[in-house]
Amino acid sequence: MKINSAEIVISAAKPNQFPGGPFPEVALSGRSNVGKSSFINTVLGRKNLARTSQRPGKTQTLNFYFINERFHFVDVPGYGYAKVSKSEREAWGKVMEIYFQEREQLKGVVQLIDLRHKPTKDDIMMYDWLKHNELPVLIIGTKADKIPRGKWDKHTKQIKEGLEMADEDKIVVFSSETGQGKDKAWRELSSLLFDN
Numbered sequence: 001m002k003i004n005s006a007e008i009v010i011s012a013a014k015p016n017q018f019p020g021g022p023f024p025e026v027a028l029s030g031r032s033n034v035g036k037s038s039f040i041n042t043v044l045g046r047k048n049l050a051r052t053s054q055r056p057g058k059t060q061t062l063n064f065y066f067i068n069e070r071f072h073f074v075d076v077p078g079y080g081y082a083k084v085s086k087s088e089r090e091a092w093g094k095v096m097e098i099y100f101q102e103r104e105q106l107k108g109v110v111q112l113i114d115l116r117h118k119p120t121k122d123d124i125m126m127y128d129w130l131k132h133n134e135l136p137v138l139i140i141g142t143k144a145d146k147i148p149r150g151k152w153d154k155h156t157k158q159i160k161e162g163l164e165m166a167d168e169d170k171i172v173v174f175s176s177e178t179g180q181g182k183d184k185a186w187r188e189l190s191s192l193l194f195d196n
């Protein structure tokens with residue numbers, strides 16, 4: 001996909017701040033530090049559009065990026081991060097629930113999982129919850145540059161089995177360091193955004 005324009009529209013803390021308009025969107029979800037913001041920057045070919053952090057869990061808003069004046073990417077706060085208070089976590093849980101269950105523009109969810117490791121309990125819970133809500137899911141196995149190419153298949157299988165992935169859901173081996181998987185990711189993203 002050729003990217004002509006990409007800009008942040010809003011960091012939304014609550015549902016009434018979500019952008020209006022008819023544009024389809026995909027949300028990026030995954031454990032803190034898994035590489036969501038890096039994925040956005042890499043596929044858009046923009047170095048610092050989505051802020052990457054050494055401090056996990058820093059993103060505490062839904063960040064909407066408007067691409068080619070045609071669709072949105074939504075960077076969702078990483079899950080599985082304990083260093084926020086219980087009430088904060090509950091308030092966030094509500095915003096997220098409203099977003100995933102009621103957002104009409106949402107066409108699918110990109111769930112990022114570290115290719116090196118088995119899916120965590122949180123990864124499995126999130127995937128099951130998305131499927132329960134009938135959302136198409138694209139799995140991205142991140143940080144592929146950190147394992148030898150010869151082991152990619154084995155690690156891909158580990159994720160598929162760990163999640164008990166539905167046959168219709170795709171998985172892409174990806175690296176923000178090398179750009180591995182970028183083209184395949186775009187084919188799947190386009191299909192989520194524009195084919196249904």
Ligand code: GTP
Binds near residue numbers: 177
């Ligand atoms: P939160 O916003 O805190 O939830 O994190 P995030 O999921 O957005 O992760 P982010 O993109 O900020 O990346 C976290 C760290 O992992 C950074 O230090 C990145 O440089 C590193 N990282 C991300 N993707 C890759 C990758 O493909 N390969 C390698 N080697 N490092 C990566």
Ligand code: MG
Binds near residue numbers: 037059
């Ligand atoms: Mg981030």
